[in-house]
Each structure stands twice: as structure tokens, then as C-alpha cells.
Amino acid sequence: MLACTYLGPGRIELREKPKPELLDPRDALVRVTLGSICTSDLHIKHGSVPRAVPGVTVGHEMVGVVETIGSAVSTVRPGDRVTVNVETFCGECFFCRHGYVNNCTDPQGGWALGCRIDGGQAEYVRVPHADQGLNRIPEGVSDEQALFVGDILATGFWAARISEITEEDTVLILGAGPTGICTLLCVRLRHPKRIIVCEASPERRRFVREHCPEVLVTDPAACREFVAAHSDHGGADRVVEVAGGEDTFRMAWMCARPNAIVTAVALYDRPQTLPLPEMYGKNLTFKTGGVDGCDCAELLRLIGAGLLDTTPLITHRFPLSRIGAAYELFEHRRDGVIKVAIRADE
Structure with missing residues (x-):
């Protein structure tokens, strides 16, 4: 064969x-x-x-x-x-x-x-x-x-489930590749107040806008300010990191509000840094691992x-x-x- x-x-x-x-x-x-x-x-x-x-x-x-x-x-x-x-x-x-x-x-x-x-x-x-x-x-x-x-659909469903999403939440999804879009579809099933997708690729941002017009879309350069302007408490209530990029793990916790949940399901090519002194007082909960x-x-x-x-x-x-x-x-x-x-x- x-x-x-x-x-x-x-x-x-x-x-x-x-x-x-x-x-x-x-x-x-x-x-x-x-x-x-x-x-x-x-x-x-x-x-x-x-x-x-x-x-x-x-x-x-x-x-x-x-x-x-x-x-x-x-x-x-x-x-x-x-x-x-x-x-x-x-x-x-x-x-x-x-x-x-x-x-x-x-x-x-x-x-x-x-x-x-x-x-x-x-x-x-x-x-x-x-x-x-x-x-x-x-x-x-x-x-x-x-x-x-x-x-990838099982990954998205699992990520949405362990993120403990409620209908009052603003959910930020980093990455609109195949796993990111599957995550988006599964997050939608939980009916959060709003969903924001951050993606570097113009083609993938266009894909999200075409197929999920109610979802807010931004790019990495504007992400932090965009999330702050479109959330109720200065940052996302739930962040799901699906991109696995050079600096997307850092972006994930920086865009989260205090006491948020940050779920990382991306597969990284290299170790990531958890700079505890910088995030002291944000009281974040991190969830991570394979699907x-x-x-x-x-x-x-x-x-x-x-x-x-x-x-x-x-x-x-x-x-x-x-x-x-x-x-x-x-x-x-x-x-x-x-x-x-x-x-x-x-």
C-alpha cells in the first residue's frame, strides 16, 4: 500500500x-x-x-x-x-x-x-x-x-470546555488556523457575550469575517488595545492560545484581565517563559496541555x-x-x- x-x-x-x-x-x-x-x-x-x-x-x-x-x-x-x-x-x-x-x-x-x-x-x-x-x-x-x-475539532471542544466559559464572558482566541477556527466554532456553542479572534494572516482574518460575521477580528499589532477597548474589565475574561507563535503566549496573559483563565493548547517549537514578577497581582489561572x-x-x-x-x-x-x-x-x-x-x- x-x-x-x-x-x-x-x-x-x-x-x-x-x-x-x-x-x-x-x-x-x-x-x-x-x-x-x-x-x-x-x-x-x-x-x-x-x-x-x-x-x-x-x-x-x-x-x-x-x-x-x-x-x-x-x-x-x-x-x-x-x-x-x-x-x-x-x-x-x-x-x-x-x-x-x-x-x-x-x-x-x-x-x-x-x-x-x-x-x-x-x-x-x-x-x-x-x-x-x-x-x-x-x-x-x-x-x-x-x-x-x-x-483539531476535539482540541477546540476540549479547550472551550476547560476554559469554563460563561455567557457573560469576553473570549479572546489567539490564532485562526484550522485548530483556532475549530476552537472558535466550539466557543460559539457556549454563547459568550463576545468573541475576539486575533490572527496575523489577512486571508485567515477574511475567512473568519466571512464565516463568523458576529466575531470581532484584530491583528497582533493592535490586539492588546483592541481587547481592552472591547471588554468590560480591561481585558478578556478567557483567553485561548491556539497559535503557538513566537510571542503569542506572552500576548495571551497580557490581554487577560485580572483573575482570568488562560488556556494554552498550542504546540510550541521552543520553551515559553512564565515571567511571574511581571504578572504578579493578575492572579491568573493557566490551563495547558495536549487535547x-x-x-x-x-x-x-x-x-x-x-x-x-x-x-x-x-x-x-x-x-x-x-x-x-x-x-x-x-x-x-x-x-x-x-x-x-x-x-x-x-
């Missing part, structure tokens, strides 16, 4: 690999129908993810059809259309039982697919702990509608009910055979690229 393979820093190639086989009774084999390129895949390509194993098939954002299941799998069966969770998790350890599935203690737990074990930018993918990692796609929900459920993707069934329900739609994020589509060109396009963000979908069954 064809598989997009990480060969070491700076090198990703489409290679021929054997079709995966079940290795554990809890595994399922999924025929991938649609996948996408995530910014995390670029981090792997650039050598910024030390855990990434050379030779691994990349890709952790995909949907497909169950082909075979292990003897211990009970929640899906061959022929089911499914989303694949970015995280593999056992569902039994301390962290899983408390909903912190990103911290699963199983050897293959956490972000394994497309990083430590073969992922889904391929024709087939083996999914460990399939009872937890796969969710059946409801009738009437297309592959494109479900594509982002297992990763706990345990809300996929609820996300599919919301999509089926017409309350979430991420299909406008898909701005470019490629067959798997042209994934090299797709990476080139996505990496250099030409023509205002938001998200690239990879059709694996063409």
Missing part, C-alpha cells in the same frame, strides 16, 4: 509498505477513505517532535471504514464508517478513568498514531484500543463533515444535528498519490490555505 513516511528531519516521502495486520485482540484495521495534513505533521517533518520515529507512517487525522477487528473489539464491526481519535488510550488506567486520555499509561497511549506507530496518511491504518479510538459516523454525516472530529480527545461521540452528535460544520476549512483536496504536492502547498500556505484533505481511496 502507499504510505507517507517520515524518514528523518526534513524528509517525508510516499513509499510502498505492507498492509498493516492486527497485532492485538483490541486492534482494528481501518481502510482510510479521507485524511488530512495537520500542522503537527509539519512539526514532525521539521524534526521538532523528538518522539517521532523515523520510518513511521505519518498522519493522525482521518476517517475510514472498518475492515477487520480483533476478538476483543466490541463497539465497531467490519463495514462501519468511523472517525479515528488522534490519541490511543486504554480506557482503564487512572488517567483514562478520569477523562485525561492524553495521559494514558498504556505503552501505546497518548499521541502514538503517525508519531510513534504508523498513522493514517496511507491506504490502511491499524488502530490500537479500537473500542476507545474509533467512533461510528452517523447516517447523513459525510466523511468531510467528520474528518476533524478526532483531532483530551474523549468527546468525539458528542461532536458527531452536534455535527449530525447541524450545530457544527467544519467543511469550510477544507480549502484544497488531493489524492494520496499527490501528497507531496499537498505538503508543499500546506507548508507554504499559498492562496490562503486553511486545510488540505487527502483522498486515500482514489
